[in-house]
Each structure stands twice: as structure tokens, then as C-alpha cells.
Amino acid sequence: MTAAIPTIxxxxxxxxGKSSLFNALTGARQKIANYPGxxxxxxxxxxxxxxxxxxxxxxxxxSYSLTPASPDEAVTRDVLLGRQxxxxxxxxxxxxxxxxxxxxxxxxxxxxxxxxxxxVVALNMLDLATRDGLTLDPAILSRELGVPVVPTVAVRKxxxxxxxxxxxxxxxxxxxQASAPSAPPPSDAALHQRARAxxxxxxxxxxxxxxxxxxxxxxxxxxxxxxxxLLALMFVMFQGVYAWSEAPIGWIEGGIAALQGAVDAxxxxxxxxxxxxxxxxxxxxxxxxxLPQILILFLFILLLEATGYMTxxxxxxxxxxxxxxxxxxxxxxxxxxxxCAVPGIMATRAIPDAKDRLTTILIAPLMTCSARLPVYTLxxxxxxxxxxxxxxxxxxQGLVLFGLYLSGIVGALVVALVLRRTVAKxxxxxxxxxxxxxxxxxxxxxxxxxxxxxxxxxxxxxxxxFVTTIALWLLLSYPTVPTDSSExxxxxxxxGRIASGLEVVVAPIGFNHDIALAxxxxxxxxxxxxxxxxxxxxxxAGDDEEAMAQxxxxxxQGRWSIATxxxxxxxxxxxxxxxxxxAITKRETNGWKWPLFMVGYxxxxxxxxxxxxxxxxxxxxxx
Amino acid sequence: xxxxxxxxxxxxxxxxxRIDWDAMSQDExxxxxxxxxxxxxxxxxxxxxxLFSRDPLALSVGRMQVIIRARQAAMIEVxxxxx
Numbered sequence: 001m002t003a004a005i006p007t008i009x010x011x012x013x014x015x016x017g018k019s020s021l022f023n024a025l026t027g028a029r030q031k032i033a034n035y036p037g038x039x040x041x042x043x044x045x046x047x048x049x050x051x052x053x054x055x056x057x058x059x060x061x062x063s064y065s066l067t068p069a070s071p072d073e074a075v076t077r078d079v080l081l082g083r084q085x086x087x088x089x090x091x092x093x094x095x096x097x098x099x100x101x102x103x104x105x106x107x108x109x110x111x112x113x114x115x116x117x118x119x120v121v122a123l124n125m126l127d128l129a130t131r132d133g134l135t136l137d138p139a140i141l142s143r144e145l146g147v148p149v150v151p152t153v154a155v156r157k158x159x160x161x162x163x164x165x166x167x168x169x170x171x172x173x174x175x176x177q178a179s180a181p182s183a184p185p186p187s188d189a190a191l192h193q194r195a196r197a198x199x200x201x202x203x204x205x206x207x208x209x210x211x212x213x214x215x216x217x218x219x220x221x222x223x224x225x226x227x228x229x230l231l232a233l234m235f236v237m238f239q240g241v242y243a244w245s246e247a248p249i250g251w252i253e254g255g256i257a258a259l260q261g262a263v264d265a266x267x268x269x270x271x272x273x274x275x276x277x278x279x280x281x282x283x284x285x286x287x288x289x290x291l292p293q294i295l296i297l298f299l300f301i302l303l304l305e306a307t308g309y310m311t312x313x314x315x316x317x318x319x320x321x322x323x324x325x326x327x328x329x330x331x332x333x334x335x336x337x338x339x340c341a342v343p344g345i346m347a348t349r350a351i352p353d354a355k356d357r358l359t360t361i362l363i364a365p366l367m368t369c370s371a372r373l374p375v376y377t378l379x380x381x382x383x384x385x386x387x388x389x390x391x392x393x394x395x396x397q398g399l400v401l402f403g404l405y406l407s408g409i410v411g412a413l414v415v416a417l418v419l420r421r422t423v424a425k426x427x428x429x430x431x432x433x434x435x436x437x438x439x440x441x442x443x444x445x446x447x448x449x450x451x452x453x454x455x456x457x458x459x460x461x462x463x464x465x466f467v468t469t470i471a472l473w474l475l476l477s478y479p480t481v482p483t484d485s486s487e488x489x490x491x492x493x494x495x496g497r498i499a500s501g502l503e504v505v506v507a508p509i510g511f512n513h514d515i516a517l518a519x520x521x522x523x524x525x526x527x528x529x530x531x532x533x534x535x536x537x538x539x540x541a542g543d544d545e546e547a548m549a550q551x552x553x554x555x556x557q558g559r560w561s562i563a564t565x566x567x568x569x570x571x572x573x574x575x576x577x578x579x580x581x582x583a584i585t586k587r588e589t590n591g592w593k594w595p596l597f598m599v600g601y602x603x604x605x606x607x608x609x610x611x612x613x614x615x616x617x618x619x620x621x622x623x
Numbered sequence: 624x625x626x627x628x629x630x631x632x633x634x635x636x637x638x639x640x641r642i643d644w645d646a647m648s649q650d651e652x653x654x655x656x657x658x659x660x661x662x663x664x665x666x667x668x669x670x671x672x673x674l675f676s677r678d679p680l681a682l683s684v685g686r687m688q689v690i691i692r693a694r695q696a697a698m699i700e701v702x703x704x705x706x
Contacts (some may be wrong), residue, residue, distance in 0.1 A: 048662035064654070064658075065653070065654060065657055066700075069650050069653065069654060100686055101685075101686055101687050103685040103686065103687070104657075104658070104659050104685065106658070106689050113702075132686070134686075134699070187659075188653070188656040188661075189656070189661060192656070192659060192661060196685075214669075217669070217670065221669075221670040221673075221681065223671075223672055223673045223674055226671075226673060227673050228673050311690075314690075315670070315673070315679060315681060315690055316673045317673075318673075318676075318678055318679045318690075318692075319672050319673050319674065319676020319677070319678045319679070320674065320676065321679050322676065322692075323676075326692075328679065352650065352654075428646075428693070429694060430650075430654075430688060430694075431659070431678075431691070431692050432651070432655070432689065432690065432691050432692070432695070433689065433690045434658065434687060434688070434689050434690075435681060435687075435688035435690055459635065470675060485670050485682060492648055553669045
């Protein structure tokens with residue numbers, strides 16, 4: 001008997017409702033980290049037995065068997081066998097099975113029970129099984145499996161107390177009797193046969209299934225109509241990201257301006273005031289304003305996933321993605337990358353084929369992430385006339401934005417095609433996926449996931465972006481330009497001199513000193529380009545009242561040609577300017593080779609795209 | 624040659640008579656078995672492809688629906704279900 005807090009592992013097939021059960025048991029008391037050395041998420045949390053004794057819970061990645069097919073599944077096996085570094089072998093297992101899918105889920109359950117650890121089966125989503133016309137007898141199931149079976153409906157928190165009591169009992173009785181030596185593992189076919197036999201025995205009555213799901217799928221998966229529905233959903237999603245975020249963005253901007261005003265009034269003019277107002281509040285504030293857009297986009301993605309639609313979207317997109325050597329599985333990571341490539345690249349873990357996954361990681365940064373929006377918005381607002389195209393209701397500014405999104409997507413498809421024929425050559429990617437039933441999304445699960453995404457973003461804004469903005473502000477402010485010099489403060493500063501060096505390289509593609517200056521700190525994150533332009537602008541304007549009164553876009557109009565502005569936009573379609581993306585790519589590919597390759601090819605594309613745009617524009621007289 | 628799952632009509636239940644395990648990779652074969660696709664099992668092809676593509680194929684196996692590619696479906700021989 002150990003005095004340590006017992007560790008209980010939740011384990012089961014994908015789509016068994018494991019995460020909901022984990023959320024129901026632990027509430028918000030969760031910690032997400034990574035297993036050391038691998039890039040698989042470790043979800044852990046705490047709960048307590050009825051008498052108050054604590055336990056720790058681990059939510060293991062969903063698997064089909066103990067023979068792993070992906071890095072996720074390998075972790076599940078290693079933890080269960082006590083082979084995972086830094087992780088204790090669990091004291092008890094809660095095997096989560098979908099009540100409506102026993103034939104299949106019992107296979108893995110039988111494998112797990114054969115491990116001989118204290119085990120309880122959670123017969124989950126019993127309500128959905130009942131809705132599907134299935135009546136089960138948990139007592140028969142328990143007798144056949146030889147372990148306790150507890151019916152649960154995780155999303156309604158039903159059966160949780162019984163489940164924990166059963167776990168407690170299983171641990172206790174396990175200590176009093178030696179576990180039976182496990183028999184040699186049966187073959188797949190034998191396992192399936194036994195699973196089906198047990199499922200049949202436990203089934204009291206059954207009516208034909210999925211009438212409702214089938215009727216919805218007939219429309220949603222229709223070769224033409226389904227595709228149009230998917231396009232419409234995407235359209236609504238992106239429309240929502242812009243339209244619904246306007247008000248909250250206004251509040252955040254107002255809040256930051258109010259803070260700046262308060263600091264301005266409270267502190268005397270000097271180093272500290274400048275640092276706080278221009279450096280910290282201005283710089284970090286210009287990034288936090290994207291929080292509403294990111295949250296809206298993630299809300300859509302989480303809802304589509306929770307309802308089961310995302311797999312349908314993957315089905316519809318698989319044909320197209322197969323043509324460039326990818327699979328429908330890649331659609332979900334790529335869609336997430338429109339919010340941010342970091343969670344997108346993390347989501348590629350679900351892709352079993354290594355080459356397919358690598359290609360998806362390498363093209364994920366080409367999806368127009370929300371960090372590009374501030375850059376696009378600023379430049380489009382300043383240089384593209386706010387008029388309609390030839391009397392139609394289509395706005396020119398919107399059209400340019402759409403074109404930038406489209407360039408990213410087309411670029412990604414072409415790059416994928418090339419990569420799959422060169423560095424990521426392999427057999428045609430497979431696409432095998434279980435299609436979950438439709439479900440009502442659970443507010444609570446969506447809220448927890450959304451909060452986790454928001455927190456990751458805010459932490460990023462609070463660290464990387466915070467530090468780079470302050471560093472840039474210091475480099476721009478020092479050394480102070482002598483009063484008798486004709487040079488501007490920005491040109492005279494350390495940052496200005498570095499930019500002059502870089503300008504030599506980027507001058508051929510139409511980039512001026514302003515841009516060279518903004519590109520360096522924007523390596524940390526693309527959106528910093530905007531705050532860098534703003535900071536440099538504020539410092540340069542100094543006490544000049546007239547210059548201060550001009551907005552950033554007005555000042556840019558006076559200093560950049562349209563050709564330069566267009567080249568700048570083209571640059572940002574491709575440029576890999578995001579430390580977080582590079583870092584996550586290193587982590588996910590276990591080394592520097594692929595992140596360096598990614599940075600190299602994207603910069604080359606960015607340079608070429610900006611150059612071609614600039615030279616073409618100049619040829620048309622826009623220089 | 625026996626009919627294969629990739630060309631089986633949609634909405635009609637068929638029985639898997641043979642799977643060419645040797646033609647597919649070990650991982651593919653294992654995932655098929657994990658999905659419950661084995662000799663003797665009844666499946667119903669439900670949806671096939673979108674727009675210009677015949678890939679992928681969605682089918683029901685027991686109470687589950689799974690998606691596979693036409694390439695894998697072509698390795699699965701099917702026969703009409705016993706009346």
C-alpha cells in the first residue's frame with residue numbers, strides 16, 4: 001500500500017467521450033503539458049473520492065489498440081505499460097467505451113483488461129445509445145468482461161460518483177489478490193469475435209440505427225450540395241471573424257488608450273513614461289486587439305469539431321487534398337492555421353502518415369493567420385481605395401484581402417505538390433478515419449477549450465511580444481540624436497543603423513528604410529511589424545505637433561509608393577516571421593532540420609513574390 | 624473477378640468475402656481490422672467522394688461509420704449478403 005496519491009488513467013478509443021468524462025471529473029482543475037521528449041499533450045487533473053481522498057487523473061490519447069499507429073498512441077501504450085519516462089504506471093484504469101459502439105470499442109477494452117491492472121469500464125454516452133434505439137445490460141457486460149461496468153453520461157455528469165467508487169473498490173480488491181498472469185495476446189480476429197459476442201450478449205434490444213444521422217449526412221456529404229454547405233460555413237466563419245470582432249476590438253483599444261492617458265497624467269515626461277506608453281502599452285496593445293478575432297475563429301472550429309461536422313469536412317476535402325498528396329486529415333490543422341499556425345501544427349499529430357504530416361506542417365504557415373491581419377488591414381486601409389469594383393457591390397479593399405488569402409492557399413497547394421514529389425516523397429497518403437455521430441456541443445467543454453487557447457495567446461503576448469517591443473523601443477530611442485544633427489532619431493538609433501544594413505538586401509524588391517526597420521522585430525511575430533511602424537513613427541514625430549496629428553496610415557501614404565505597399569503585402573503572404581511557429585515546428589519534427597528548411601523556402605518565396613509584385617507594379621506606373 | 628468494395632453500389636449491404644492483406648501496408652491492415660473490417664463482416668457503402676473525386680468512401684460497419692480511400696476499398700472483395 002503506497003501512501004502516494006493514486007493515479008488513474010482514462011483510456012479508450014477516439015470518439016468514446018473520454019475528454020468529456022475527464023472534464024466532468026476534474027472540472028477546470030487541469031494541467032496541460034507535454035510528455036518529455038515527445039510532442040504529445042499530457043492532460044492531467046485532480047479529483048477526489050467520496051470520502052475526500054485525492055486522486056490524480058491522466059487523460060491518455062485516444063487509441064484503437066496497444067499497437068500504436070501514431071506518436072499519440074505510442075504514448076498511451078507506454079504509459080499503460082509503465083514505460084513512459086517521467087510517468088508512473090497508473091494505479092487503475094478507467095476504460096471509456098461508447099455504449100453505442102460496443103462491437104468495436106470492446107476490442108481495445110479486452111486488450112486493456114488483459115493487462116491485469118485494476119480496471120473499471122465506463123459505459124459512456126448511454127443516453128445517445130438509448131436515442132439510437134439500443135438497450136444494454138451493464139450487469140451482463142460486467143460478468144462477461146470480469147471487471148466492474150459503470151454506466152455514465154459524462155456530459156450530464158451522470159454516474160460519476162459510482163464510477164469513482166468502483167475505481168476505489170478495484171484498487172482495494174487488486175491489492176488483496178495477485179493479478180492473474182496474462183495469457184498470450186489473442187489474434188485480432190479472435191479479439192473481434194469475442195468483442196462482438198460480448199456486445200451481442202449485453203444487448204437487450206436493438207432497432208436499426210442512425211436514421212437521423214443518415215438523413216443529415218445524405219445532404220451534408222452530398223458530392224455537390226455538401227461542398228456548397230462547407231463553402232457557406234467557411235464564408236460565415238470568416239465573415240463572423242471580422243464582423244463580430246469589431247465591437248470588442250473597439251473596447252480593447254479604448255481600454256488601452258485610457259490606460260495610456262492615465263499613465264501620461266500620472267508620470268513625469270521621461271524615460272519611464274515613454275517606455276510604458278509607447279513601448280509596453282502601444283506594442284503589446286497592438287497585439288492584444290486580435291484576441292476577439294482569434295477567439296471567434298477558435299469558437300467556430302471547436303463547435304465544428306464538437307458537433308462531429310469536422311470529420312465530414314475532412315471527408316469532403318479529402319478528394320482535393322489527395323490531388324496534392326495530402327489527406328482529408330490535414331484539413332483540420334490547415335483550417336486551424338487560419339487562426340494561428342501554432343495550434344494548427346500541433347493538430348497535425350492526428351495524421352498517422354509521417355510524410356503527409358510533415359508536408360502539412362511545412363505548408364501550415366502559408367494559411368493566412370490572424371497575426372497577418374493587422375499588417376494587411378493597415379496597408380490595405382492606407383493604399384487601396386475604398387471603392388467598389390466597376391460599379392459592382394464588391395469592395396476593392398475586400399477583394400484585395402480575399403486575394404491575399406487565396407494566394408496563401410494556392411501557394412500552399414503548389415508547395416505541397418512539390419514537397420510530396422521531392423523532400424517529402426512517400427506512398428500516397430492514406431485516409432482512414434472514424435466518422436463520429438452528430439452531437440450537440442457541450443458548452444462547458446467548448447468553454448474550457450476556448451479558455452485554454454485564449455490563455456496560450458495571452459501568454460505569448462505577455463512574453464515574446466512584450467520583450468521584443470521593449471527591446472525595439474530601446475534600440476530606437478538610443479543613442480539620442482544630437483540636437484545639431486540633421487538626421488532623424490530613428491535613422492540615428494541603433495535599430496535605424498541595423499535597418500540601413502538590411503535595406504541594401506531588400507531595396508531591389510522595393511522595400512524602404514521603414515520596412516527594413518519593421519522586418520527585424522517582426523521576426524518575433526508578424527503583427528509586431530505594425531507596432532514597430534507605429535513606434536518608429538511616434539519616436540520620429542517626437543514633439544512635432546503636426547506630425548503627431550497624422551495617423552500612421554496617412555504618414556505611410558506620404559512615404560511609400562503603391563508598388564512598395566503591394567510588395568510588402570506579397571512579402572507577408574509567405575514570410576515565416578513568427579518565432580512561435582518556428583519553435584513549434586522544431587518541437588514537432590524533433591530537430592532543426594525542418595524548421596530551417598521551412599524558414600529558408602518561405603523567405604525565398606517571400607522575396608520572389610515581393611519582387612515580382614514590385615517590378616510588375618512599377619512597370620504599370622505605380623512606382 | 625469478384626466485385627470489389629470500391630465499385631459496390633451505395634446503400635446496399637454487402638458481405639466482405641476476402642481482403643488482400645498482402646497488398647496493403649501493415650499499418651493499413653491493422654487499422655482496417657481495428658475498424659472491424661474483416662472477412663465475413665457485413666458493410667454498407669454510404670457516401671463516395673465529392674465534386675470531381677471518387678475518393679474517399681464512407682461505409683457503415685456495425686453501428687460505426689468509417690472513411691477509407693478507394694485504393695483500400697479496391698483490396699476488399701465483397702459478395703451479396705445471404706438472403
